Amino acid sequence: MSHVPGLIQSIERSSAVLRLLAAGPGRLRVKEVADALALPKSTAHSILRTLEHVGFVEQDPNTARYRLGRGLLDLGADGQDGLIDLNELRGRALNWADALAARSGEEVRIGALRDDRVVVVHHVFRPDDSAQSLDTGRLLPTHATALGQVLLAYNAPAVEAAVRSGLEAYTRGTLTAPAALARSLSATRERGWALSVEEWEAGRAGLAAPVRSFGGLVVGAIGISGPVERLCDTRRQARPAQVEHVLTTARAISRDLAAS
Amino acid sequence: MSHVPGLIQSIERSSAVLRLLAAGPGRLRVKEVADALALPKSTAHSILRTLEHVGFVEQDPNTARYRLGRGLLDLGADGQDGLIDLNELRGRALNWADALAARSGEEVRIGALRDDRVVVVHHVFRPDDSAQSLDTGRLLPTHATALGQVLLAYNAPAVEAAVRSGLEAYTRGTLTAPAALARSLSATRERGWALSVEEWEAGRAGLAAPVRSFGGLVVGAIGISGPVERLCDTRRQARPAQVEHVLTTARAISRDLAAS
DNA sequence: GCCACCGTGCGACAATGTCGCACGTGCCCG
DNA sequence: CGGGCACGTGCGACATTGTCGCACGGTGGC
Incomplete structure (x- = not known):
């Protein structure tokens, strides 16, 4: 979909993914994320993989579904001394x-x-x-x-x-x-x-x-x-x-x- | 710096920016963000502009410095009915x-x-x-x-x-x-x-x-x-x-x- | 047991992010 | 009060990078 030039598309998309995951308590599948944002499955997966890597989302090992990760909470509570473990x-x-x-x-x-x-x-x-x-x-x-x-x-x-x-x-x-x-x-x-x-x-x-x-x-x-x-x-x-x-x-x- | 292929660079960088802003209570200037992450000023600014657009960071109108935005807090407290205002x-x-x-x-x-x-x-x-x-x-x-x-x-x-x-x-x-x-x-x-x-x-x-x-x-x-x-x-x-x-x-x- | 769907990975292309440069402005120092 | 410096911001070209199509293997459901 149309995106404003001068802004970074992949960051906009990742923020949309995070918002989507935050919307409901349920874990989402890759397919569901892709459908919701009208993205190809590959692209959604790539974004999810990166977000998981930085700790913003987590993947349930059994169901393979994604939810928000702990990395986000650490950002909210400021003054954290540990940027990293x-x-x-x-x-x-x-x-x-x-x-x-x-x-x-x-x-x-x-x-x-x-x-x-x-x-x-x-x-x-x-x-x-x-x-x-x-x-x-x-x-x-x-x-x-x-x-x-x-x-x-x-x-x-x-x-x-x-x-x-x-x-x-x-x-x-x-x-x-x-x-x-x-x-x-x-x-x-x-x-x-x-x-x-x-x-x-x-x-x-x-x-x-x-x-x-x-x-x-x-x-x-x-x-x-x-x-x-x-x-x-x-x-x-x-x-x-x-x-x-x-x-x-x-x-x-x-x-x-x-x-x- | 070397980045793992298969992951999206700009998302990694934006997460680093967010972590950096979360580290201290102080607002950061564009230059400081750029220096901290060893990025060109332009690139840091582009990332910050996008993060501001999606509500993850805010810019103080007077000092032009950046801090974390409210959008992140909304992600933490799940069950929010408002994905958007x-x-x-x-x-x-x-x-x-x-x-x-x-x-x-x-x-x-x-x-x-x-x-x-x-x-x-x-x-x-x-x-x-x-x-x-x-x-x-x-x-x-x-x-x-x-x-x-x-x-x-x-x-x-x-x-x-x-x-x-x-x-x-x-x-x-x-x-x-x-x-x-x-x-x-x-x-x-x-x-x-x-x-x-x-x-x-x-x-x-x-x-x-x-x-x-x-x-x-x-x-x-x-x-x-x-x-x-x-x-x-x-x-x-x-x-x-x-x-x-x-x-x-x-x-x-x-x-x-x-x-x- | 079979089928269909899903998650995952690879590769090529082209769109996209990156970076250098320059403008205007505000602040600080002289 | 004036000059200089450094910062925030924007544009444009290039090349890197993200994107997307396709295919594989595994799993859950009918």
């Missing part, structure tokens, strides 16, 4: 994290945003160094760590919250001026990764990249940390090989998540 | 209904589904006949009227409800067998319009077509009614000219709604 992020990241630790020779952390802090979802020790403490579950500041900066770079409200709650200085290198932080985050966005040198602990640096889910939504970050001299060259620039390791791993996890 | 349907249909009455020479009704009944949203008298009662607000049965059959044809759960509550016979022509009703509705779907001859009142017939909103969702029906001999030929088939009048009007209102 952290367990899923952790599960997908497990395998890759070890490999990253091995290749980079540094300890690896995976983090996500929670209440304006970075919660460490997973932590892998440095391969050849056993004298470390397990960080899983710990909360880190957003503005002073590479993980946090990645998460801030792709989430504007979190930046405001961080600024509002005061940019505490942990070392002399910590970015405490809102403008400086904004500039740094902008650079992080353009590069696609963040480098934090002695902003959190003296002598140590961090390197992190975003983990994206479907649609490109950033749901977490993965990064390595270690002594400045192992992550950076003499001019305090990130070592390209390490950047590549982190980026490759982040992309791999992203692909994994998007396919789930 | 009935006042909007009535408003859009007003102009066209008069013209249809004039062209067809019959009275016109516009209806929508409410609680397994057809609620008459608007009613236009026959041009040259003043001795009629105003039907606006009245509730009609679904299975025995052309308006109702159109609405049933595109809404499977409503059919079940109608069958469950018993297909009451108003005349000898009323379809009371579930199987017969199902066949009739299937034919209605294929044709795109419904004809009801002496199923509700003896000597009278109805002719109706669906009114669709964006995405093809059926939100109402419009139709004419009058003596059988004026709507049908001698073999009780619908007169093509009248069918054309109803279909054209229904499509016009649909276009109007989709552009709103």
Whole structure:
């Protein structure tokens, strides 16, 4: 049927599907959806498959009928800290994290945003160094760590919250001026990764990249940390090989998540 | 970023936009959405514009920032009788209904589904006949009227409800067998319009077509009614000219709604 | 037990979404 | 109060992407 140019047809259609499912309590079959919207069966199925993938509809395993999914409810109740199930992020990241630790020779952390802090979802020790403490579950500041900066770079409200709650200085290198932080985050966005040198602990640096889910939504970050001299060259620039390791791993996890 | 083939990219992206808006209480700018999802500004804007059009997001007129819209909440609370604001349907249909009455020479009704009944949203008298009662607000049965059959044809759960509550016979022509009703509705779907001859009142017939909103969702029906001999030929088939009048009007209102 | 219908997947085409660019405007800073 | 920048918005061309026809396998119903 006639559709207004300038608007995206498939989104209009998917919204119609959602409205249709919301109309009655009954589950609908693919055929019924297709008939109701005057769409070919294939097209309706394609839309339903995608909506199921993003969690907006669910399919009853037995009857094969579709109903609204839980993903929609999560949208309604705002302030949800979980954009995604952290367990899923952790599960997908497990395998890759070890490999990253091995290749980079540094300890690896995976983090996500929670209440304006970075919660460490997973932590892998440095391969050849056993004298470390397990960080899983710990909360880190957003503005002073590479993980946090990645998460801030792709989430504007979190930046405001961080600024509002005061940019505490942990070392002399910590970015405490809102403008400086904004500039740094902008650079992080353009590069696609963040480098934090002695902003959190003296002598140590961090390197992190975003983990994206479907649609490109950033749901977490993965990064390595270690002594400045192992992550950076003499001019305090990130070592390209390490950047590549982190980026490759982040992309791999992203692909994994998007396919789930 | 890499996206799984077989799934619809724009729907994945729009779901990511919605999740992003749901993440924080703050309103987001176009640029922020674009940055967060690593999309060009144009693309993000196009998605936001469409989501606004379907009511899933709203734009603050002053700040131009986007937040979640009311359309999503309506999806959560199921059992909503209003798939669409009935006042909007009535408003859009007003102009066209008069013209249809004039062209067809019959009275016109516009209806929508409410609680397994057809609620008459608007009613236009026959041009040259003043001795009629105003039907606006009245509730009609679904299975025995052309308006109702159109609405049933595109809404499977409503059919079940109608069958469950018993297909009451108003005349000898009323379809009371579930199987017969199902066949009739299937034919209605294929044709795109419904004809009801002496199923509700003896000597009278109805002719109706669906009114669709964006995405093809059926939100109402419009139709004419009058003596059988004026709507049908001698073999009780619908007169093509009248069918054309109803279909054209229904499509016009649909276009109007989709552009709103 | 058979038939018909439904859900699912693939592939080719063309319509559609995407992206670059540019305009006008509002805000912020000087 | 003026200048500059960045943002929201719109258009147009290209190429990617969504769409649709068709066919397969499984299931439920008569």
